[in-house]
Amino acid sequence: xxxxxxxxxxxxxxxxxxxxxxIEQMNLALFKGEAAALVGPNGAGKxxxxxxxxxxxxxxxxQLIIFGEEGKTLPLHRIAQRVGYCFQNPEHQLLAVSVExxxxxxxxxxxxxxxxxxxxxxxLLKLFEIERLRKAFPLNLSWxxxxxxxxxxxxxxxxxxxxxxxxTNGLDDEQIETLNRVLGGLHERGIGVLLISHNQSxxxxxxxxxxxxxxxxxxxxxxx
Amino acid sequence: xxxxxxxxxxxRTKLFLVACLSSCAVITTHWAFLSGLWVVSIxxxxxxxxxxxxxxxxxxxxxxxxxxxxxxxxxxxxxxxALITIGNISLMTTGGLLMAMEFVFRMLIIVCxxxxxxxxxxxxxxxxxxxxxxxxxxxxxxxxxxxxIPVFAEELRNTMTAVQLRGIDIRVLPWRQKIEVMTGLxxxxxxxxxxxxxxxxxxxxxxxxxxxxxxxSYLLLKYERKDYVVMICSGLLTAILMFGYFFxxxx
Amino acid sequence: xxxxxxxEARALSFRYQGQHTLVLDKVNFNLxxxxxxxxxxxxxxxxxxxxxxxxxxxxxxxxxxxxxxVNLQGRVGIVFQDPDTQIFLPTVEDELAFGPENLCLxxxxxxxxxxxxxxxxxxxxxxxxxxxxxxxxxxQLVALSGVLTLSPDILVLDEPLSQLDNSAKxxxxxILLGLKEEGKTLIIMEHDKKNLLLADQIWCLERGRLFQLPASxxxxxxx
Numbered sequence: 001x002x003x004x005x006x007x008x009x010x011x012x013x014x015x016x017x018x019x020x021x022x023i024e025q026m027n028l029a030l031f032k033g034e035a036a037a038l039v040g041p042n043g044a045g046k047x048x049x050x051x052x053x054x055x056x057x058x059x060x061x062x063q064l065i066i067f068g069e070e071g072k073t074l075p076l077h078r079i080a081q082r083v084g085y086c087f088q089n090p091e092h093q094l095l096a097v098s099v100e101x102x103x104x105x106x107x108x109x110x111x112x113x114x115x116x117x118x119x120x121x122x123x124l125l126k127l128f129e130i131e132r133l134r135k136a137f138p139l140n141l142s143w144x145x146x147x148x149x150x151x152x153x154x155x156x157x158x159x160x161x162x163x164x165x166x167x168t169n170g171l172d173d174e175q176i177e178t179l180n181r182v183l184g185g186l187h188e189r190g191i192g193v194l195l196i197s198h199n200q201s202x203x204x205x206x207x208x209x210x211x212x213x214x215x216x217x218x219x220x221x222x223x224x
Numbered sequence: 225x226x227x228x229x230x231x232x233x234x235x236r237t238k239l240f241l242v243a244c245l246s247s248c249a250v251i252t253t254h255w256a257f258l259s260g261l262w263v264v265s266i267x268x269x270x271x272x273x274x275x276x277x278x279x280x281x282x283x284x285x286x287x288x289x290x291x292x293x294x295x296x297x298x299x300x301x302x303x304x305x306a307l308i309t310i311g312n313i314s315l316m317t318t319g320g321l322l323m324a325m326e327f328v329f330r331m332l333i334i335v336c337x338x339x340x341x342x343x344x345x346x347x348x349x350x351x352x353x354x355x356x357x358x359x360x361x362x363x364x365x366x367x368x369x370x371x372x373i374p375v376f377a378e379e380l381r382n383t384m385t386a387v388q389l390r391g392i393d394i395r396v397l398p399w400r401q402k403i404e405v406m407t408g409l410x411x412x413x414x415x416x417x418x419x420x421x422x423x424x425x426x427x428x429x430x431x432x433x434x435x436x437x438x439x440x441s442y443l444l445l446k447y448e449r450k451d452y453v454v455m456i457c458s459g460l461l462t463a464i465l466m467f468g469y470f471f472x473x474x475x
Numbered sequence: 476x477x478x479x480x481x482x483e484a485r486a487l488s489f490r491y492q493g494q495h496t497l498v499l500d501k502v503n504f505n506l507x508x509x510x511x512x513x514x515x516x517x518x519x520x521x522x523x524x525x526x527x528x529x530x531x532x533x534x535x536x537x538x539x540x541x542x543x544x545v546n547l548q549g550r551v552g553i554v555f556q557d558p559d560t561q562i563f564l565p566t567v568e569d570e571l572a573f574g575p576e577n578l579c580l581x582x583x584x585x586x587x588x589x590x591x592x593x594x595x596x597x598x599x600x601x602x603x604x605x606x607x608x609x610x611x612x613x614x615q616l617v618a619l620s621g622v623l624t625l626s627p628d629i630l631v632l633d634e635p636l637s638q639l640d641n642s643a644k645x646x647x648x649x650i651l652l653g654l655k656e657e658g659k660t661l662i663i664m665e666h667d668k669k670n671l672l673l674a675d676q677i678w679c680l681e682r683g684r685l686f687q688l689p690a691s692x693x694x695x696x697x698x
Contacts, residue, residue, distance in 0.1 A: 430553050
């Protein structure tokens, strides 16, 4: 089986302070089109690892390779065009004054054509069932709605891989159903996903590979 | 994760020290004296275990602003000899330059003072103010007000990360779009900071803040001998310096 | 044979300033002392708003069109959904001390309360850490403990388990049941069905209307 690597960590170490290392000597490869889940107890370093892989945090030492390129030197905006990331707290990622603008934001400033923008925006509004909210001020939405808007906005860039930090947080069952459907669709289109989640049933539905993390290390890596 | 220093003093002692330092900086106007004070405050930073270099790096942006203001002052104050002139307009004068240097040194001393205070965490400073008989509401409000600055800074940092996560490099955008993005971001960033502060205020209120006119405290500060020593020394030194300043420089 | 009502709300209506639709439309709610009520509903249905009304945040701290009546028998505490906006002191210990300090408790007593609560919630090792550097789940536990140290009689919790791992979830659930044993009254906003088993009664909020569902056992059988 010949699988191409999307994201790869080589001997990666991360710490804010030398005395407390958050990620220890990690070697890990995520493959194109793969649906993986990062699970583990609170404070294990899951979010930190996710942010490292998305280029938001830079490793203290070791290598991060993103689609064959050295991640340390790639600027975040370049990484983001291939690897999407959604924060645990959606409020950190809301940038526009309406849901519509929010989804169109990334495309608009990368000089995409107006037709293309509206086509993408419409399809994402529909996909996430948020058409009725198109004019709403994103910060005034409920938590679950904010999450969907942020995910939609990330997908507008058409990334090849996407990392979601606790995507089911604050979503009700119906919205988790919608999310499952969206993730299924991404999988079919060959887009890789890394889910950071506590929600076991959600992980079981959406991931084929489980990475279990404890105290800054991957302690278990298996396929479902 | 409080910063451990070899020289751990009561926050009130630090407040006193900073008060001495900044009143010297405000009262005096001679650049030579001020530069001496600045050296003293750098030495104090070292004593408190802060690297002045790291600190200057952190506040680089502020420094640029200070230097810019200093140059503006220099342009508009036409005292002394003109150093650089374009036609009839003197761009820099000796008077202006001295004035600017005073201003820069004063700002640097104040920044160093803030550095000294930052070796105590916010709760300790609040407690210091309370034990100095400041009403507790005021002490907490002041600290929350100051906290708004890092909240806002974090909000801004998060937002810039979020912009890049949308695949946008703001530096390469044409100016018109750059301004468009920045002004567009203004509303969510400010709204976000306000919403956050309001939620925090709500949580504080619901945890019984201001339920009673007084409030007990888990943290209790006690002066030790070294605190008295430092305070007496710095008080005396300040008095001597002031006396010397008025005697020598103003005579 | 009716026990004392700890929470009683009659004809609650609320509309946020500058909005057209009523978030709550003549809502009635009763809860006996020593019981746990769960309030479910779709995301964005107004669960948090109902929590604000039942805890007095509305109309005291949030403005809008409010009508109706809420009676609370005892002191109320509320844990909000987003832990980031509830944590503001430089150490976990300070955060837990904040409430008891406001109640003017003695220093020794506060120390006792902090130790007890840290032990209970499993954050003992993090006592002197800066909460801002903790993970989402740990922050959520700190926010919860920050209210538990006030030992409120009525506790309103807005999705208290959302960011917790399984072991922390179990721990918090057992803490909540323990509080119930002590005669505290709890209102939990929750939409994860697994966590509803905790509750004595389940209410559902939909389009501003609140209605009571059959008890948890029956809900599960219905699926």
